Amino acid sequence: MDSLSHHWLKRLTDSRKPAxxxxxxxxxxxxxxxxLRPRDxxxxxxxxxxxxxxxxxxxxxxxxEARKRGLLDARAGSGTFVRGRTQTLPLAGxxxxxxxxxxxxxPPELAARLSESAASLFAHADPYRLLRYQDFGGTPDDRAAGRTWLKERLPHCADDTVLVCPGIHSALVALVSQLARRSETICLDTLAYPGIKAIASQLGVRLQPLPRDDEGPLPHAFEALCKSEKPGAFYCNPTLQNPSTLTLSGQRREALADVALRYSVPIIEDDAYGWLPTSxxxxxxxxxxxxxxxVTxxxxxxxxxxxxxxxxxPTARQTQRIAGxxxxxxxxxxxxxxxxxxQWVNDGTAREMLDAIRVEANARQAIAAQELAELRYDAHVDGFHLWLPVPAQCNWSAPELALQLRNQGVGVVAGxxxxxxxxPPNAIRVCLGGPQDRDDCRDALQRVAETLNDPHHLHMPMM
Structure with a gap:
């Protein structure tokens, strides 16, 4: 615990929040x-x-406070142990x-298309190319495919400003490391992708949450921070946000971009879900x-x-810095x-599969609307997750509800x-993409609804 205590002591010293x-x-x-690991x-x-x-x-x-969030268990005579988040459950079985x-x-057609494409690649590609170091940031053909994909939303995307990366998370690691030094600040919403929290912690970067309303982070709060302490960057997941499902309006985007422009604050636009909405x-x-x-x-x-x-x-020079x-x-x-x-971008498979996944997401959202009709939740018809506040009558915290649902065979994540x-808001994120098919999705959502609509039968008497 010595190294952990040293790390915590430094963070406590740097933080403005109550200990x-x-x-x-x-x-x-x-x-x-x-x-830390569960049961530590x-x-x-x-x-x-x-x-x-x-x-x-x-x-x-x-x-x-940590027990209230579902992070710790205290056992009389034994001590305090890390509980951890809801455990991941198997996809099937x-x-x-x-x-x-x-x-x-x-969607059913995905497996067949993947098999066909993989067979074609192995049949026609130089096998040694698959085992050698590649041009970092992608070959010219790979970058060209990236530009083709991006240009639907960024029509003026220049050839020398695009990199091919091993996933969005790795791109975020590189961006945070370049835009904020240790102990400097990145500002963001009060709700955010957990990965950005882990990245900032690992790199020693402070996260400064911006107050929000029903439309997202408040531009005047962003401006006030820029005046008092210019942040290294503003991180934003503006479309179908994880976890709230919120999509920032055009007006709110313009207001936030205006503040960034006036104070020269870089923006990290995590557009992981930006291609899902039809509009x-x-x-x-x-x-x-x-x-x-x-980044998408x-x-x-x-x-x-x-x-x-x-x-x-933004520029070719900054592209090279991020590449490094x-x-x-x-x-x-x-x-x-x-x-x-x-190959999928160039032959149209990527767009066809995206359309098929959107159709499947629409069907699962329709199932959710039926099974959760008596509950209030946030969702988008083209997305595949829900943000579900815990009803007041349940008298449960979100971590307690997540544990109850896990005991019912359904894995969700507390706020x-x-x-x-x-x-944290007393809410859970429920993802619709994990169930193997629509019947599994309906069954799981029925269990969620039953647990929330009639929670009392789950409380077992003390022995």
């Missing part, structure tokens, strides 16, 4: 990064207070249904091209295993998956995983 809220955040971040034992209150130079009451309050991983649903809003990179690093990919539109992303940087950071952290994308992505301000 009792920072410690649960650190537990959650260290779970995501692997520093944490120090006693007095020991941790001494190690962190805090008083006993503050640490006791921090542990209570038994009665377990995976609804915690946000992956595209798999696509304007990209931030189109509103502020000289500041925006736009296929893991959230075609399949989680197709880890190919396209990153568009990517080379240092990931070396190169897998040659086979990049060749597959390039604490996405919170950046230490005040």
């Amino acid at each position: 009792y809220l920072v410690i649960p955040d650190l537990i959650e971040e260290d779970l995501a990064s692997g520093r 034992r944490l120090p006693g209150l007095r020991d941790l207070a001494a190690a962190l130079q805090l008083n006993y009451t503050t640490v006791a309050r921090a542990y209570a 038994g009665s377990s249904v995976e609804m915690s991983m946000n992956m595209p649903p798999e 696509k809003p304007v990209a931030l990179a189109a509103l502020a091209p000289e500041l925006t690093y736009h 990919g296929f893991s959230k539109t075609l399949g989680a295993g197709l880890r190919v992303a396209y990153l568009r940087a 950071a990517l080379r240092a952290t990931t070396v190169m994308p897998s040659p086979f998956t990049v060749m597959l992505a390039t 604490a995983a996405f919170s950046t301000d230490g005040n």
